[in-house]
Amino acid sequence: MKIKNIVLGITFCSGIAFAQTPKQEKDSIAVEVEETQEEIDFTKKAERHPGFDRVIEPQFTSFSRSSSFLNEDVLFGLRDYHQPALIDSIWQQTLLDSRLYDEMQESIENIPYNDTVNKAISTEVLKERLALLNAKTPFNVTYNESLESVIQYYLKRDKEVMERLMSLGHYYFPLFEEKLDKYDIPLEIKYLAIVESALNPRAKSRVGATGLWQFMFATGKMHGLDVSSYVDERMDPVLATEAACQYLSNLYKTFGDWDLVLASYNSGPGNVSKAIRRSGGNTDYWELRNYLPRETAGYVPAFLATMYLFEYADEHGYQPYQPEITYFETDTVKVKQLIKFDQITRVTNIDTELLEFLNPSYKLNIVPFIKDEEYYIRLPLVETGIFVANENLIYNYAEEAILATAEEKPLPKYYEADDKIRYRVRSGDYLGRIAEKFGVGVSKIRRWNNLRSNNIRVGQYLTIYPRKPVASNPVNIQKPTSTKNASVKTSEKYYIVRKGDSLWSISKKFPGITVQNIQKWNDISGNKLKPGMKLKVSNG
Template identity: 25%
Template sequence: MKILPNLLTHCLVALICLSFTACSSHNKKTTQLPPANEVALTDNQDEEISSAEPEETAAEELEALNAPGAWEYGIGQTYSLEKLGIDSNKYDFPIMVNKQVLYYLELFQGRQRNYFTQWLARSAMYRPHIEAELKKAGLPTDLVFLAMIESGYNPSAYSPAKACGLWQFIEGTGSRYGLRIDSWVDERRQPEKSTKAAVQYLSNLYSQFGDWYLAVAAYNAGEKKIDTALKRNNAKDFWEIAATEGIFMETKRYVPKLIAAIIIARNPEKYGFTDIAYKKPHEYETIAVPGGVSLEVVAATANTSTKELRALNNELRKGQVPPRSEYTLRIPVGTRELIAGNIDKLRPVTTTVYATHTVKKDETLDSICSLYNISKTTLLKANNLRSAQLPRGLRLQIPTTSTKYVVAKDRDRQAEDRLAKNNGKDKRQQQLVKYTLKSGETLASVAKQYRVSPQQVLRWNKLSQASKVKPGQQLALYTSMPVPSLAEKPEGKADTNKSDATLTAAATKIAVAKTPGSANKKPAVVPTLESTRKQSVAKATQQPASSQKASAQPTVVAQTAKNQPPTWYVVKNGDTLATIAKKFQASPQNIRTWNKLSSNALQTGDKLIVKKG
């Protein structure tokens, strides 16, 4: 049944457009929104935002509702629900119809029909969860449609006052109700968490006012505004203060608009809304991923799309999860095992990127280095400068590192496996370590200490998430640790048998070492254990060796080092080809040749063949 337009003709007249300002529970300042593609409320280009559709026609609505006499309050101002064919027993929110409610019933079926159709279609994505939360809290389930008049069920909606999400929280109110809002995450855009916050807020408002019209008006205007209007006008209900100047026009329209939305949305076919293409709720499962990992990479591990991951994790303001700690990511149903199986293939790739800095008045080399947290030597070398004097206007190239995760190729992982099996070549041995987590330690810090990945530790201990590891818990780690030497033993605690064996092995190796061209010479005399100890003491006290045998040792060791065979080097975060070459007294070109590298780009965790110069 469609409400006939002639029922409104006595209360709607043409008016001159007027400017208005309004406050809300979030202290929103409401003005007509620009088109969605013109909304620019953040510097983050990755973030997807759009306008709050219900506010796009706000000026038109307020102009009509501000007609003379439109807000008169008194007996005879309401219409019979029975005559309008409305059964109030079908609603758990109080339903009544007056001139303002009638206006919105007509508006939604007329000029705003396309909007309302879109809102109904989207509503199916969120209504099951919202209604369940309202029911759990003992609130009217009809309040599910408050999200309709706030955002049109658009979790990415922003108002000009930066109110955000399904429930249009501003930052202050959202934070007050436990929503995380920072440069990485905005949980106002997360439907489940923002719904919990909205339900709690509505529950508190009803406890304060004891009336649902006043409670939802306070959701829009703020508790203090409604309380002040009631006291100043000695009023008891919403319609009394709506007939005064005690509240803004935006709040006056808020209650009748909600009532009209509830009436139609609970029985859309009756009001001509048929064949709605209702959207399905998102279905998902969750998995913990490393901090800083990009959605693009996670999508690659699961044969899904970045777009789908963004839709499931709408609270993320960038194309990656926050850094520094694991993040629980929502993923498509059926992809958890696939991602879990491939997550170990993720490798951080660190590349050097350059930012441009123009030297300003009074800036110095020290101040610029402090600003970008780099050394003076690095900055000077990057710009081929020999002087610390920086003229104003000079454009400097600032080297920084950029890290992102990529999926390691099979051959890279096979190389890692070969290296793990080849530990004997660099005097390492695979062993089981039982480590008890101390207070303040994390699984990630322990993994780094033992040169393994957090994912490996989780797998070895059959753990699903690093956050479940608590202080005092014992972890099993399989790692390659250096064979201890005498110098590594605490003073007075050395194990004599193990130390003797280590020294004897070292002495034997020195004895059989030969210099080039010495194939026909007799091997050097094997030093005794006692003489080896004396050499160590003599060196430590800077005293000359007491025998010719001892003095011969440095020559043999030096000769051995000169012909040291190639070894493996694991690329660390921040390493570049130049820094690694300098460490091993080699040239970057040599390292590229040894490893058949096509460029200078390195990936953290790569294994490189290196030789000391």
């Protein structure tokens, strides 16, 4: 069968549902924590957490404000705890660049099926390499013209795309291999996730197949993957890989042939069974292709071509970026109350985009807390220890921030529906945060500004049509009523306690002031405050 009869589904991101479109970002809930530049003196050193099951020797480095990976608005003084391995700029861009998925989708429509000119490798050499590959894998990697055409095409396409996929593979493959080995599944199945999703954990097809392994809603539920307003476990790399292994293992018990397992994963076991019947009982994939759905006819060649390119990457001159952080350099922490990614970013050195990459299953960038259920946040190893050592402080901050937002709402400034503003991107901004701030969708901001991806840069101007009020900054300090009084006590300041205030939250409003200062200056011992109380907040 000539390659022209193979549907465009042979490319890397043809998934269970074949054609896919990138998942649109969900809008965050409207819980905006008031930003502040002040910091408190908090330098307690976190030791290695006893729960770690691996011995690590992190290389601590001095904190540098110039590092593009450290959050510029870190709230607490935890800066002595650097990430165990800083992620270089090229690698981080590779991890977070959603354009990779778009580029691969576009390539589906432009494969030259009949192109047999300008071969990237001679047929003779290819036959030799496929024979070697066939000898060490349970898959049928024997040479045929259709498979050669797919491999030749992949070798001639954008080299950078393949190198970026290989870089992502350095992060995900150790996880995949660990789970595949657990279920006694060939380790080469790890390449299936490339064909399914281009290693994008938030990939979503036009029919709803989602995640690295492209589970449909019902199939995911069958394998224990929860989907709710906050969480889509089909996007969780660990849970989805576990579910995929269970599904693949069951398919192998049914068919007893890994080529047919691949075909079944794509089109469903029912379609493969029908193809076997129509072929007169033939169970060889290459003999069944004419009886399978068109997209499945190209699915296995795409998988085998991907396997070839990864196994012979050095021979073809691919030079993927080596990651400075791997899956095994991360660990998880069970959350004890609802917490937002923004809040974690404010108290650690972890950039929000890295949190999103490590925790793609949280659709709103919020880790929920629900009784009798368990939710975890994945962090770099050293930051895991810091989080555990300081979790009471972190949770107190998160609770204070949410209460302050819910109970202290100053008079807002309203924008008319048709008003247009120009917003300048600041350090720590990302499209989800900006969308939440103005009550609009991420997809709308991208459309208004002709953005191909969610990547933005500091200093960039965005056109936005706000759809919700934007609060002005509240004034907390009573100003002197006369010039004379001001000249007598210029350094004396007072603060009127409002509902939801605590000594800690008040101290945060005044740089250099601690809870102990406020207690001493106002002769109070506890932490109980009443709305309307007048507190001295300076040593005047």
